Amino acid sequence: MTVAEWSLFPFEQVLSEPVRNGIYKQKQFHGRGCKIVNMGELFGYPRMRSVPMKRVELNASELQRFALAEGDLIFARRSLTAEGAGKCSIVLELDDDTTFESSIIRVRPDPNKASSLFLYYFFNSPVGFHRLDTIRRQVAVAGITGTDLSKLAIPVPPIEEQRAIASILGTLDDKIELNRQMNETLEAMARAIFKDLFVDFGPTRAKIEGNAPYLAPELWSLFPDRLDDEDKPAGWQLSTLSAVSELNPESWSAQNKPDRVEYVDLANTKWGTIETTEAHSWDAAPSRARRVLRPGDTIVGTVRPGNGSYAFIDQEGLTGSTGFAVLRPRSAAYRELVYCAATSTENIERLSHLADGAAYPAVRPDVVTDTEIALGPPSVTDVFSATCGSLIDRCEANKRENKTLAATRDLLLPKLISGEVRVRDAEKMAEAAL
Numbered sequence: 207m208t209v210a211e212w213s214l215f216p217f218e219q220v221l222s223e224p225v226r227n228g229i230y231k232q233k234q235f236h237g238r239g240c241k242i243v244n245m246g247e248l249f250g251y252p253r254m255r256s257v258p259m260k261r262v263e264l265n266a267s268e269l270q271r272f273a274l275a276e277g278d279l280i281f282a283r284r285s286l287t288a289e290g291a292g293k294c295s296i297v298l299e300l301d302d303d304t305t306f307e308s309s310i311i312r313v314r315p316d317p318n319k320a321s322s323l324f325l326y327y328f329f330n331s332p333v334g335f336h337r338l339d340t341i342r343r344q345v346a347v348a349g350i351t352g353t354d355l356s357k358l359a360i361p362v363p364p365i366e367e368q369r370a371i372a373s374i375l376g377t378l379d380d381k382i383e384l385n386r387q388m389n390e391t392l393e394a395m396a397r398a399i400f401k402d403l404f405v406d407f408g409p410t411r412a413k414i415e416g417n418a419p420y421l422a423p424e425l426w427s428l429f430p431d432r433l434d435d436e437d438k439p440a441g442w443q444l445s446t447l448s449a450v451s452e453l454n455p456e457s458w459s460a461q462n463k464p465d466r467v468e469y470v471d472l473a474n475t476k477w478g479t480i481e482t483t484e485a486h487s488w489d490a491a492p493s494r495a496r497r498v499l500r501p502g503d504t505i506v507g508t509v510r511p512g513n514g515s516y517a518f519i520d521q522e523g524l525t526g527s528t529g530f531a532v533l534r535p536r537s538a539a540y541r542e543l544v545y546c547a548a549t550s551t552e553n554i555e556r557l558s559h560l561a562d563g564a565a566y567p568a569v570r571p572d573v574v575t576d577t578e579i580a581l582g583p584p585s586v587t588d589v590f591s592a593t594c595g596s597l598i599d600r601c602e603a604n605k606r607e608n609k610t611l612a613a614t615r616d617l618l619l620p621k622l623i624s625g626e627v628r629v630r631d632a633e634k635m636a637e638a639a640l
Contacts, residue, residue: 212363212625217313218356220320225313225352227283228306229272231262239263240273240303248280248295248310252330253379256301264305272305272312277322279313279329280306284349291348292338292355294329296322311352320362323372328360331623363625370629371622374636378615381640385604385611392601393478396594400546403590404580410439425589428582442582447533447547448575450540454532456498463488464523469495472507472529477514478549479605483524495525497532502541504548505530509568512558516549520602531571539587542594547579614639 218224228243241259251257264272274280274297282293297304306312315322328334341354362368402408409421409429419426430440438444469484469491486495499505499519507515509529518541526532533548535541547553557574561567581587614635621627627635 212361214359215362216356217358217360220315220325220360220362221356222314222316225311225356226272227352228308228310228312229262229264229268230308231264235263237261240269240305243274243280243304243306243310245282245285245307245309248282249290249293252295253326253383254280254295254297255299259304262305264303269303269305274300274304274306274312275314276300277315277317279315279322279325281311281313281329281350281355283309283311283351284347286347288342288344288348289335291342292329292335292350294326294334296326311350311355313355319365321365321368321372323376324368325360327372327375327619328623330619332620333623334360367629371632374622374629374632375615375619378611378618378636378639382608382611382615385608389601389604392597392604396542396597397546397550399590399594400543400550403586404543404547405550407433407439407580425586425593428586428589438580439582442580445579445581446575447544447577447579448572449536449581450579451504451533451535451544451548451575453571453575454498454500454503454534456500457496466523467491467495467525468523470499470505470517470524470526470530472509472513472515472527475505475507475515475517475530478517478601480517480524491525494528497526497528499524499526499532500534502535502538504533504535504541504545506533506548506557506574507531508557508571508574509566510558511554511561511569514554516554518545518598518602520599521606529568531574533575539584539591542591542598543579543587545598546594547577548574553577611639 237260239261240263242262243254243259247254247257247259276297276299278297280295280297282290285291285293315325329338337358337360338350341350341358343349343351363371407429409426410431410433412420413429413431414433432440434440434442436444465488467486467488469486470480471484474480474482484495486492501520501522503519505517505519505526507513507529508531515530533544535544556577557569560569560573618627618632618635622629622632
């Protein structure tokens with residue numbers, strides 16, 4: 207069955223109750239009570255689960271009318287940008303009473319008539335976006351109304367087909383989410399090991415206190431049993447990242463230019479993940495896109511460094527913005543050490559404070575390599591690299607898999623919603639990507 211054969215219904219006919227705008231409460235009611243979804247959560251968590259939120263006090267009547275339930279769809283009622291008006295998210299999981307603010311519209315599908323997840327994917331597809339475009343209004347800001355949304359005609363395939371489409375796309379998104387959660391754990395482990403060995407000097411302090419070994423014997427034996435006058439392990443040196451890395455000025459030349467480059471921009475690099483790249487032919491590439499990145503490099507944003515624009519580079523063919531400090535380890539044994547030290551929470555905060563107050567909040571690249579670090583014998587670094595290298599490599603593998611999964615989802619989404627690809631064929635494509 208193609209989309210042309212799907213029945214068109216006013217949206218309200220597949221809902222269990224009328225659409226509702228969110229609640230407005232004065233300032234004295236905020237800071238306690240139930241969770242409240244604001245626009246930040248709506249845009250930040252398209253498939254919303256239990257996440258930290260602000261709170262607002264509601265009475266029993268308000269909670270009954272304005273509570274969210276799992277399976278609800280929420281739409282941005284207004285936005286500063288036209289494409290933001292009508293943005294749709296789905297509530298997948300709640301761990302507490304939760305309401306929603308006045309700039310949001312709640313929609314509650316009838317599970318016997320429509321799959322909430324199918325509708326979520328529909329409204330996030332090109333077809334759904336264009337449908338919403340017919341009801342977007344532009345005055346001071348772009349917006350939609352609950353009345354227009356409820357009257358909007360949408361294609362509604364049989365419920366079994368809706369569930370099948372939602373299952374295929376949802377399985378891909380579930381795997382992407384699982385990989386992200388796994389990466390949070392893996393990176394937290396690597397950073398905890400770094401902090402214990404190179405910041406807190408845990409093994410030495412444990413030896414001083416007479417505590418039992420908690421590391422493998424070969425690593426435990428590398429730490430001395432006393433601290434020096436600078437409160438670091440005896441025999442260690444206080445140094446900077448410039449001792450183990452160098453700033454990379456490498457650019458492609460006309461002699462060794464590639465056919466194409468993949469450009470990494472500050473805006474698309476968030477807290478260790480390069481979300482997207484820009485592909486350019488060499489001849490069309492802007493000058494900023496000719497700065498070579500190599501596997502093992504660590505890039506740290508020097509413009510508004512508190513924004514978390516940093517990442518570990520694990521593939522060839524990337525180029526980086528001049529807004530990055532590119533730290534190239536002096537040997538492979540230093541790659542994990544450089545990454546963890548340069549991008550630690552403490553160092554990102556340090557860089558951010560150094561940029562405070564400036565008309566153009568930025569720091570020089572050499573300020574990043576001036577990051578202080580305590581260095582022990584090479585054997586400590588070698589064991590740390592072997593231990594944390596596998597964690598970081600696994601993170602990067604998960605990121606690559608997520609790009610494949612997201613590309614498959616983005617390919618299938620419009621084709622499934624339009625009926626161009628059959629469910630059976632889509633299932634095979636999704637299985638190949640998983």
